[in-house]
Amino acid sequence: MKTKGEIAKKGLYVGAGAGLVLFALIGLLPGSFIGGVVGLSIAGNLFGTPVGAALLPRIIVGMSMVLGVMVAGVVFVVGGSLAGWAIGYLIDLVKTGKEEVTDLAVHQK
Secondary structure, eight states: OOOTTHHHHHHHHHHHHHHHHHIIIIIHHHHHHHHHHHHHHHHHHHHOSSOOSOHHHHHHHHHHHHHHHHHHHHHHHHHHHHHHHHHHHHHHHHHHHHHHHHHHHHHHO
């Protein structure tokens, strides 16, 4: 007999893997674009609107792009993990409920 919560844990791992794959397919490029736009906005506010080719504005844009990719990755992986855990938890509840009902019926006879 499996312990309670084992299916939820497997669902968590499957959801994390699915979230990682979805991030690689559809989250990486938009995260970089959005982070780059935010970085250009910050650099434009600090150094003037036509951002030059100086080193500091490039560093700001690059760091914001990395931050955008990291935030997108966290959203996809954590969201996928939570969804997988929730589905696994529901399946675990259904299976545990059925086992308890059958155990009760066997003990009553």
